[in-house]
Amino acid sequence: QVQLQESGPGLVKPSETLSLTCTVSGGSIIDYYWSWIRQRPGKGLEWLGYIYYSGNTIYNPSLKSRVTVSIDTSKNQFSLSLRSVTAADSAVYYCARDEGIAVGTFDYWGQGTLVTVSS
Amino acid sequence: QSALTQPASVSGSPGQSITISCTGTSSDVGGYDFVSWYQQYPGKAPKLMIYEVSKRPSGVSDRFSGSKSGNTASLTISGLQAEDEADYYCCSYAGSTTRFGGGTKLTVL
Numbered sequence: 001q002v003q004l005q006e007s008g009p010g011l012v013k014p015s016e017t018l019s020l021t022c023t024v025s026g027g028s029i030i031d032y033y034w035s036w037i038r039q040r041p042g043k044g045l046e047w048l049g050y051i052y053y054s055g056n057t058i059y060n061p062s063l064k065s066r067v068t069v070s071i072d073t074s075k076n077q078f079s080l081s082l083r084s085v086t087a088a089d090s091a092v093y094y095c096a097r098d099e100g101i102a103v104g105t106f107d108y109w110g111q112g113t114l115v116t117v118s119s
Numbered sequence: 120q121s122a123l124t125q126p127a128s129v130s131g132s133p134g135q136s137i138t139i140s141c142t143g144t145s146s147d148v149g150g151y152d153f154v155s156w157y158q159q160y161p162g163k164a165p166k167l168m169i170y171e172v173s174k175r176p177s178g179v180s181d182r183f184s185g186s187k188s189g190n191t192a193s194l195t196i197s198g199l200q201a202e203d204e205a206d207y208y209c210c211s212y213a214g215s216t217t218r219f220g221g222g223t224k225l226t227v228l
Contacts, residue, residue: 044222045208058215094164103153103212107176109164
Protein backbone atom coordinates (compact mmCIF):
# COMPACT_ATOMS: atom_id res chain seq x y z
CA GLN A 1 0.00 0.00 0.00
CA VAL A 2 1.49 3.32 -1.08
CA GLN A 3 1.78 5.89 1.68
CA LEU A 4 2.80 9.53 1.51
CA GLN A 5 4.00 11.62 4.44
CA GLU A 6 4.62 15.36 4.43
CA SER A 7 7.27 16.88 6.66
CA GLY A 8 8.62 20.34 7.30
CA PRO A 9 8.26 23.42 9.50
CA GLY A 10 4.80 24.30 10.67
CA LEU A 11 5.64 27.97 11.03
CA VAL A 12 7.30 30.19 8.44
CA LYS A 13 7.99 33.92 8.64
CA PRO A 14 6.60 36.30 6.03
CA SER A 15 8.89 36.86 3.03
CA GLU A 16 10.79 33.63 3.75
CA THR A 17 10.67 30.32 1.89
CA LEU A 18 8.29 27.51 2.77
CA SER A 19 9.96 24.13 2.30
CA LEU A 20 8.22 20.77 2.58
CA THR A 21 9.20 17.22 1.74
CA CYS A 22 6.98 14.27 0.87
CA THR A 23 8.30 10.78 1.55
CA VAL A 24 6.76 7.96 -0.47
CA SER A 25 6.72 4.46 1.03
CA GLY A 26 5.20 1.16 -0.03
CA GLY A 27 5.90 1.82 -3.69
CA SER A 28 8.33 3.38 -6.10
CA ILE A 29 8.41 7.02 -7.03
CA ILE A 30 9.35 5.95 -10.55
CA ASP A 31 6.85 6.16 -13.42
CA TYR A 32 4.40 8.51 -11.74
CA TYR A 33 3.61 12.20 -11.54
CA TRP A 34 3.66 13.64 -8.03
CA SER A 35 1.92 16.76 -6.90
CA TRP A 36 1.51 19.37 -4.19
CA ILE A 37 -1.96 20.63 -3.37
CA ARG A 38 -2.95 23.07 -0.65
CA GLN A 39 -6.10 24.04 1.20
CA ARG A 40 -6.41 27.37 2.96
CA PRO A 41 -8.43 27.25 6.19
CA GLY A 42 -12.09 26.76 5.39
CA LYS A 43 -11.42 26.97 1.65
CA GLY A 44 -11.16 24.68 -1.34
CA LEU A 45 -8.30 22.75 -2.88
CA GLU A 46 -5.62 24.47 -4.95
CA TRP A 47 -3.23 22.55 -7.15
CA LEU A 48 0.34 23.89 -6.95
CA GLY A 49 2.40 21.76 -9.28
CA TYR A 50 3.54 18.38 -10.59
CA ILE A 51 6.87 16.66 -10.93
CA TYR A 52 7.61 13.51 -12.90
CA TYR A 53 10.25 11.08 -11.66
CA SER A 54 12.46 12.28 -14.53
CA GLY A 55 12.42 15.78 -13.06
CA ASN A 56 10.00 17.37 -15.53
CA THR A 57 7.74 19.89 -13.80
CA ILE A 58 4.39 21.58 -14.44
CA TYR A 59 3.32 24.51 -12.27
CA ASN A 60 0.14 26.39 -11.51
CA PRO A 61 0.48 29.55 -13.64
CA SER A 62 -0.72 31.74 -10.79
CA LEU A 63 2.15 30.60 -8.55
CA LYS A 64 4.77 29.70 -11.12
CA SER A 65 7.14 32.52 -10.21
CA ARG A 66 7.33 31.43 -6.56
CA VAL A 67 7.11 27.62 -6.72
CA THR A 68 9.75 24.97 -7.26
CA VAL A 69 9.13 21.24 -7.00
CA SER A 70 12.11 18.88 -6.94
CA ILE A 71 12.58 15.13 -6.64
CA ASP A 72 15.12 12.72 -5.16
CA THR A 73 14.42 9.27 -6.55
CA SER A 74 17.17 7.70 -4.43
CA LYS A 75 15.28 8.70 -1.30
CA ASN A 76 11.77 8.24 -2.74
CA GLN A 77 11.07 11.86 -1.86
CA PHE A 78 9.89 15.01 -3.58
CA SER A 79 9.87 18.53 -2.24
CA LEU A 80 8.11 21.87 -2.45
CA SER A 81 9.66 25.31 -2.16
CA LEU A 82 7.40 28.36 -2.06
CA ARG A 83 9.27 31.64 -1.95
CA SER A 84 8.32 35.03 -0.55
CA VAL A 85 5.40 33.73 1.49
CA THR A 86 2.66 35.88 2.98
CA ALA A 87 -0.20 35.11 5.34
CA ALA A 88 -2.23 34.08 2.29
CA ASP A 89 0.05 31.06 1.93
CA SER A 90 -1.04 29.68 5.31
CA ALA A 91 -2.72 26.39 4.51
CA VAL A 92 -2.73 22.65 4.89
CA TYR A 93 -0.31 21.33 2.29
CA TYR A 94 -0.91 17.89 0.80
CA CYS A 95 1.33 15.78 -1.38
CA ALA A 96 -0.37 13.35 -3.73
CA ARG A 97 0.26 10.87 -6.52
CA ASP A 98 -1.35 11.29 -9.93
CA GLU A 99 -2.34 7.86 -11.18
CA GLY A 100 -2.56 9.17 -14.72
CA ILE A 101 -0.41 11.50 -16.77
CA ALA A 102 -0.67 14.71 -14.75
CA VAL A 103 -4.41 14.95 -15.38
CA GLY A 104 -5.74 15.36 -11.85
CA THR A 105 -6.29 11.73 -10.91
CA PHE A 106 -4.87 11.86 -7.39
CA ASP A 107 -5.22 8.33 -6.02
CA TYR A 108 -2.93 8.54 -2.99
CA TRP A 109 -2.62 11.50 -0.62
CA GLY A 110 -0.56 12.37 2.40
CA GLN A 111 -2.37 13.29 5.59
CA GLY A 112 -1.51 16.95 5.07
CA THR A 113 0.61 19.33 7.08
CA LEU A 114 -0.49 22.72 8.37
CA VAL A 115 1.84 25.58 7.60
CA THR A 116 1.23 28.95 9.19
CA VAL A 117 2.92 32.08 7.90
CA SER A 118 3.42 34.48 10.76
CA SER A 119 6.14 36.58 12.35
CA GLN B 120 -6.68 30.58 -13.32
CA SER B 121 -10.38 30.36 -12.41
CA ALA B 122 -11.73 27.56 -10.27
CA LEU B 123 -14.45 25.34 -11.62
CA THR B 124 -17.94 26.30 -10.41
CA GLN B 125 -19.76 24.07 -7.94
CA PRO B 126 -22.83 24.77 -5.79
CA ALA B 127 -21.78 25.67 -2.27
CA SER B 128 -24.15 23.17 -0.74
CA VAL B 129 -26.60 20.41 -1.54
CA SER B 130 -28.74 18.28 0.72
CA GLY B 131 -30.83 15.16 0.59
CA SER B 132 -32.55 12.62 2.77
CA PRO B 133 -31.32 9.08 3.31
CA GLY B 134 -32.18 6.87 0.36
CA GLN B 135 -32.58 9.75 -2.06
CA SER B 136 -30.28 10.65 -4.95
CA ILE B 137 -28.43 13.92 -5.29
CA THR B 138 -26.35 15.43 -8.07
CA ILE B 139 -23.49 17.88 -7.73
CA SER B 140 -22.58 19.90 -10.78
CA CYS B 141 -19.18 21.20 -11.83
CA THR B 142 -19.15 23.84 -14.53
CA GLY B 143 -16.08 24.85 -16.43
CA THR B 144 -15.24 25.88 -19.95
CA SER B 145 -14.15 24.31 -23.21
CA SER B 146 -10.57 24.76 -21.96
CA ASP B 147 -11.04 22.35 -19.10
CA VAL B 148 -14.17 20.26 -18.38
CA GLY B 149 -15.52 20.52 -21.91
CA GLY B 150 -12.22 19.95 -23.62
CA TYR B 151 -10.99 16.76 -21.98
CA ASP B 152 -12.35 13.56 -20.47
CA PHE B 153 -10.17 14.02 -17.40
CA VAL B 154 -12.63 15.06 -14.71
CA SER B 155 -12.25 13.58 -11.25
CA TRP B 156 -14.23 13.88 -8.02
CA TYR B 157 -12.96 13.84 -4.43
CA GLN B 158 -14.71 13.29 -1.12
CA GLN B 159 -13.27 15.02 1.94
CA TYR B 160 -14.25 14.66 5.57
CA PRO B 161 -13.31 17.44 8.01
CA GLY B 162 -9.66 17.31 8.95
CA LYS B 163 -8.94 14.49 6.52
CA ALA B 164 -7.25 14.22 3.15
CA PRO B 165 -9.44 14.04 0.06
CA LYS B 166 -10.32 10.64 -1.39
CA LEU B 167 -10.63 9.88 -5.10
CA MET B 168 -14.19 8.82 -5.90
CA ILE B 169 -14.45 9.20 -9.69
CA TYR B 170 -11.80 9.67 -12.38
CA GLU B 171 -11.87 10.17 -16.14
CA VAL B 172 -15.45 11.48 -15.86
CA SER B 173 -17.17 8.22 -14.94
CA LYS B 174 -14.68 5.59 -13.77
CA ARG B 175 -14.72 4.35 -10.19
CA PRO B 176 -11.55 3.31 -8.36
CA SER B 177 -11.56 -0.10 -6.77
CA GLY B 178 -13.37 -0.02 -3.44
CA VAL B 179 -15.60 2.97 -4.18
CA SER B 180 -19.31 2.21 -3.86
CA ASP B 181 -21.30 1.94 -7.09
CA ARG B 182 -23.72 4.42 -5.54
CA PHE B 183 -21.29 7.04 -6.83
CA SER B 184 -21.38 7.81 -10.53
CA GLY B 185 -20.05 10.54 -12.79
CA SER B 186 -21.04 12.02 -16.12
CA LYS B 187 -20.36 14.99 -18.35
CA SER B 188 -22.29 17.08 -20.83
CA GLY B 189 -20.58 19.91 -22.61
CA ASN B 190 -18.74 22.09 -20.10
CA THR B 191 -20.52 20.62 -17.07
CA ALA B 192 -19.59 17.47 -15.18
CA SER B 193 -21.80 15.87 -12.57
CA LEU B 194 -21.41 13.58 -9.60
CA THR B 195 -24.49 11.60 -8.62
CA ILE B 196 -24.85 9.79 -5.33
CA SER B 197 -27.74 7.38 -5.17
CA GLY B 198 -29.21 5.74 -2.08
CA LEU B 199 -27.88 8.55 0.09
CA GLN B 200 -26.40 7.45 3.40
CA ALA B 201 -25.40 9.38 6.50
CA GLU B 202 -21.75 8.57 5.83
CA ASP B 203 -21.92 10.43 2.51
CA GLU B 204 -22.09 13.75 4.37
CA ALA B 205 -18.83 15.43 3.40
CA ASP B 206 -17.31 18.01 1.09
CA TYR B 207 -16.98 17.10 -2.58
CA TYR B 208 -14.56 18.63 -5.06
CA CYS B 209 -14.35 18.26 -8.80
CA CYS B 210 -11.06 18.51 -10.64
CA SER B 211 -10.29 18.87 -14.33
CA TYR B 212 -7.27 18.73 -16.55
CA ALA B 213 -6.92 22.00 -18.44
CA GLY B 214 -4.06 21.46 -20.82
CA SER B 215 -0.81 21.60 -18.81
CA THR B 216 -2.62 22.78 -15.73
CA THR B 217 -5.12 21.31 -13.27
CA ARG B 218 -8.14 23.07 -11.76
CA PHE B 219 -10.31 22.24 -8.78
CA GLY B 220 -13.84 23.31 -8.12
CA GLY B 221 -14.68 25.42 -5.10
CA GLY B 222 -16.24 22.46 -3.31
CA THR B 223 -19.76 21.43 -2.36
CA LYS B 224 -20.90 20.59 1.15
CA LEU B 225 -23.31 17.67 1.12
CA THR B 226 -25.69 17.48 4.05
CA VAL B 227 -27.69 14.32 4.69
CA LEU B 228 -30.88 15.41 6.39
